[in-house]
Amino acid sequence: MKNKFCNFLGNGLYISNSSSDLKIAPCCFYQNPTIIQNLNDNLSNLNLQIEKLLNDNSKKNLSHSACNTCILQEQSGIASYRQSSFSYKSHTKNEIVALTIDIDRKCNLACASCNENDSSLWYKEKQKFGLPVKDSVITMHNENTTENLIKIIDAILQLDLSKIEWIKFGGGEPLLSTSHLHFLTKLSEKIDTSNVTVNYTSNYTVIPKHNVFDIWKKYKKIELSGSIDGVYDQFYFFRWPFKFEKLQNNIKVLYDNCPDNVEFKIEHTVNPLNLYYYDELEKFLLEKFPSNKFGVPNYINIHPCWGHLGLESVNQKVLNLTKDKLGSDHKVVKLAEQVCDSTELNTKYLDNLDQMRQTNWREIFPDIEKYYV
Numbered sequence: 597m598k599n600k601f602c603n604f605l606g607n608g609l610y611i612s613n614s615s616s617d618l619k620i621a622p623c624c625f626y627q628n629p630t631i632i633q634n635l636n637d638n639l640s641n642l643n644l645q646i647e648k649l650l651n652d653n654s655k656k657n658l659s660h661s662a663c664n665t666c667i668l669q670e671q672s673g674i675a676s677y678r679q680s681s682f683s684y685k686s687h688t689k690n691e692i693v694a695l696t697i698d699i700d701r702k703c704n705l706a707c708a709s710c711n712e713n714d715s716s717l718w719y720k721e722k723q724k725f726g727l728p729v730k731d732s733v734i735t736m737h738n739e740n741t742t743e744n745l746i747k748i749i750d751a752i753l754q755l756d757l758s759k760i761e762w763i764k765f766g767g768g769e770p771l772l773s774t775s776h777l778h779f780l781t782k783l784s785e786k787i788d789t790s791n792v793t794v795n796y797t798s799n800y801t802v803i804p805k806h807n808v809f810d811i812w813k814k815y816k817k818i819e820l821s822g823s824i825d826g827v828y829d830q831f832y833f834f835r836w837p838f839k840f841e842k843l844q845n846n847i848k849v850l851y852d853n854c855p856d857n858v859e860f861k862i863e864h865t866v867n868p869l870n871l872y873y874y875d876e877l878e879k880f881l882l883e884k885f886p887s888n889k890f891g892v893p894n895y896i897n898i899h900p901c902w903g904h905l906g907l908e909s910v911n912q913k914v915l916n917l918t919k920d921k922l923g924s925d926h927k928v929v930k931l932a933e934q935v936c937d938s939t940e941l942n943t944k945y946l947d948n949l950d951q952m953r954q955t956n957w958r959e960i961f962p963d964i965e966k967y968y969v
């Protein structure tokens with residue numbers, strides 16, 4: 597098809613299970629996924645459902661509201677996922693080129709921007725404090741066993757993956773469990789993976805073992821994207837209970853020990869609290885980790901936060917202060933301008949986090965906290 601809007605519409609597949617159902621979509625940012633209910637009963641139909649999704653997306657390869665994240669990024673001058681989709685070859689409708697597997701919710705962090713749907717530690721924290729959790733989420737965590745994950749992965753391995761160029765693992769923390777390793781090992785037994793790039797969105801708490809490095813060497817490139825939303829106490833507040841000093845140490849160990857085909861990237865989620873401090877993160881990364889040991893520059897991928905810390909809640913005065921500090925053409929400012937509306941930041945949520953974790957968000961973000969009441 598000529599003049600495609602996005603190469604992932606028809607050749608991209610995202611698979612996620614953030615409740616007891618399975619979600620499939622062309623990519624992780626697509627806002628109108630297909631839901632497959634009662635996963636265990638429908639696992640044998642997965643191929644048919646995926647084939648239908650790829651066909652439908654291929655026929656309607658147009659800009660629409662479900663692609664709003666990419667549209668906003670591009671309007672803010674930020675490179676979008678849609679644009680990156682054209683770095684992969686375009687194939688006929690049923691051939692998967694880019695695959696995201698986002699099914700394993702094991703996580704050792706309970707990030708301020710996250711919740712019990714995506715993190716097993718958040719789920720445990722909610723139970724510890726007697727906070728309500730939906731039945732579907734309880735079921736999902738109960739069923740997030742290695743045995744069940746392997747069943748889903750084996751079903752994915754039945755798909756035609758002969759044209760695959762890029763695989764992404766989401767989470768949870770994907771390096772905490774063995775499901776990624778199971779998939780990569782089996783895939784490397786089925787197809788030539790020397791042209792396949794693998795991407796992990798990781799919290800950088802885990803240093804992989806040598807058996808992981810051995811499998812990684814069978815692939816073209818490994819992109820290790822670390823989620824870093826701030827520095828020092830701000831990092832700790834967002835990525836609780838991971839200390840910034842430990843993060844710095846882990847980055848160094850990863851740099852020194854990962855195989856030569858590993859490239860490091862930073863995923864930065866912009867929210868109403870960290871917007872003003874973006875220059876501090878950039879300064880830290882430029883000074884300490886400008887490139888990997890082979891001189892490949894580290895890339896900072898910026899996107900808006902949604903949920904409790906949604907960027908739409910940025911206060912106008914905070915936005916103006918950030919403009920004064922970073923400049924009105926700065927990509928972070930432009931992103932916030934695209935997203936912000938009159939929604940108020942939920943400060944009660946932040947106060948509750950403080951109570952649960954003995955933090956003090958108002959002391960941690962002293963320049964801007966007074967604008968959030």
Ligand code: SF4
Pocket residue numbers: 601602603604605622623624625626627662663664665666677678681
């Ligand atoms: S335009 Fe963006 S959101 Fe839509 S399918 Fe492509 S990458 Fe996904």
